[in-house]
Amino acid sequence: MGLFSSPKLPQPPLPDIEIHLSNPTDKVFRPDDVVNGWIAFAPVVPIAPHAIVTSLWGHAQIWHRTSHSNNNKTTDYHHWRDNAPLFEVSTNVLQTPDSKPVTLQPGQTYTYPFQFRFPLGTANSRVGQYKNDADERWTVGPHNLPPSFWQGSHHGVSDAPNWAKVEYG
DSSP states (O other): OOSSOOOOOOOOOOOEEEEEESSOTTOOOOTTOEEEEEEEEEOSSOBOOSOOEEEEEEEEEEEEEEEEEOTTSOEEEEEEEEEEEEEEEEEEOOOOTTOOOOOBOTTOOEEEEEEEEOOSBOOOOOTTSSSOTTOTTSOOSOOBOOOOEEEESSTTOTTSSSEEEEEEO
16 A cells, blocks of 8 residues: 555446437426436345435536726736525425335346426525625525526636536436
8 A cells, every 4th residue: 555545445337427408309397397207227236225216407607707907006906606496396306105125137127207396486595695685786685596698708618707607416
């Protein structure tokens, strides 16, 4: 065992998991729309899971930087970064009537349906998260869900400033 090695235990092989949506691939979801689908689960070794949890979430992120040059040949930079959760709903699709785990066998694919409804709006409050909660640049209380979007000047490079996005998954 070397200086930086760790005594990691071998891990069992991972199962194959696929998520399928029943909705058309070009479907644009709006608040109060329903998302239907199923999870295909194929274990590679016998396994008795207690839960298979699926989630629907939304969040907004921003990284904005401004710079102002002064007469004394210095530049002041101001950064705004935020990662605001909009909502998250989860459900255990592995429902057993007696709450006892069932052993799933390798070589078989098990399917578990799920259904989510997009909320009408956010359920969170961001009061106290900003220097001035009354600043009109942001909304601190619950509000309607915004559409998903990407706005940026660096073609999706997330380690460069001046971008904003809202996404759902």
